[in-house]
Amino acid sequence: xxxxxxxxxxxxxxxxxxxxxxxxxxxxxxxxxxxxxxxxxxxxxxxxxxxxxxxxxxxxxxxxxxxxxxxxxxxxxxxxxxxxxxxxxxxxxxxxxxxxxxxxxxxxxxxxxxxx
Amino acid sequence: xxxxxxxxxxxxxxxxxxxxxxxxxxxxxxxxxxxxxxxxxxxxxxxxxxxxxxxxxxxxxxxxxxxxxxxxxxxxxxxxxxxxxxxxxxxxxxxxxxxxxxxxxxxxxxxxxxxx
Numbered sequence: 001x002x003x004x005x006x007x008x009x010x011x012x013x014x015x016x017x018x019x020x021x022x023x024x025x026x027x028x029x030x031x032x033x034x035x036x037x038x039x040x041x042x043x044x045x046x047x048x049x050x051x052x053x054x055x056x057x058x059x060x061x062x063x064x065x066x067x068x069x070x071x072x073x074x075x076x077x078x079x080x081x082x083x084x085x086x087x088x089x090x091x092x093x094x095x096x097x098x099x100x101x102x103x104x105x106x107x108x109x110x111x112x113x114x115x116x
Numbered sequence: 117x118x119x120x121x122x123x124x125x126x127x128x129x130x131x132x133x134x135x136x137x138x139x140x141x142x143x144x145x146x147x148x149x150x151x152x153x154x155x156x157x158x159x160x161x162x163x164x165x166x167x168x169x170x171x172x173x174x175x176x177x178x179x180x181x182x183x184x185x186x187x188x189x190x191x192x193x194x195x196x197x198x199x200x201x202x203x204x205x206x207x208x209x210x211x212x213x214x215x216x217x218x219x220x221x222x223x224x225x226x227x228x229x230x231x232x
Contacts, residue, residue: 003183004190023192025164026214028142030190048141052210054188064117072122072170074146076139094168098142 006032006054009116010092019095019103020116031095032116035087042082042105047098049077056091060084122148122170125232126208135211135219136232147211148232151203158198158221163214165193172207176200 009022009032016036023030028047035058051060052074060067060075061084067075077083097103102110125138125148132152139146144163151174167176168190176183176191177200183191193199213219218226 001178001180001183001191003185006188006190023166023190025166025192025212026144026195030166030192050139050141050146062117067117067119069119074120074122074139075117076141076146079142096141 004030006092006094010034010054012116016090017103018111018114020114022116024099025096027099028096029099029101029113031097033093033095035085035091035093037088038086039084040104041084043080044097044101044105045080047101048079049083049101050094050096051075051077051085052094054092054094056087056089058091058093059086059088061086120146122208122210126150126170128232132206133219134227134230136230138232140215141212143215144212145215145217145229147213149209149211151201151207151209153204154202155200156220157200159196160213160217160221161196163217164195165199165217166210166212167191167193167201168210170208170210172203172205174207174209175202175204177202 016034019031019033021029053069058069104110132150135147135149137145169185174185220226
């Protein structure tokens with residue numbers, strides 16, 4: 001029964017766009033990740049996608065327009081909605097998705113599940 | 117499709133121990149709350165309980181010992197585990213529970229669902 005310090009966990013994350021699971025919650029993974037540059041357009045048919053920015057700025061590009069997030073700001077991308085995260089200057093982010101969700105929306109190209 | 121600024125939402129929360137829903141995620145409520153003093157011992161049989169401290173300090177009292185949380189620290193109380201949150205000096209917290217969960221563990225004494 002340990003507390004999770006998000007900054008400590010992020011200190012162990014070297015590369016952008018690699019989610020690292022820090023806790024589990026009702027069949028979901030709570031993950032930290034670094035964002036830098038642009039990810040790729042994708043969607044998740046079976047899960048909403050939570051983004052909470054801890055440091056830096058993130059642009060969530062949606063087909064309907066962009067959502068700009070700074071520290072202490074969150075957004076839930078509804079299931080099935082295409083999105084493409086971007087962070088020009090880098091960001092640290094808390095993510096939540098159903099456990100087993102491929103981060104790219106496609107198991108063939110997804111990052112492996114990493115647990116910190 | 118609006119970003120959620122947690123500090124702005126908390127500015128509208130006057131009283132401690134009253135969760136306010138700011139977003140929904142896969143059948144769960146993301147809520148902000150102020151903690152001040154001691155809550156009550158309770159558990160939730162059908163949901164894990166996520167606490168992420170945004171400001172101040174929180175002691176999550178468990179029967180097995182205390183978990184001390186500061187800003188940027190989180191803890192997931194597993195379903196069925198008795199807990200009693202406390203914050204002597206006050207805190208602002210992001211919470212997550214399955215939608216419909218009584219905050220006291222008992223519908224008879226629970227706060228109403230408030231949406232911000």
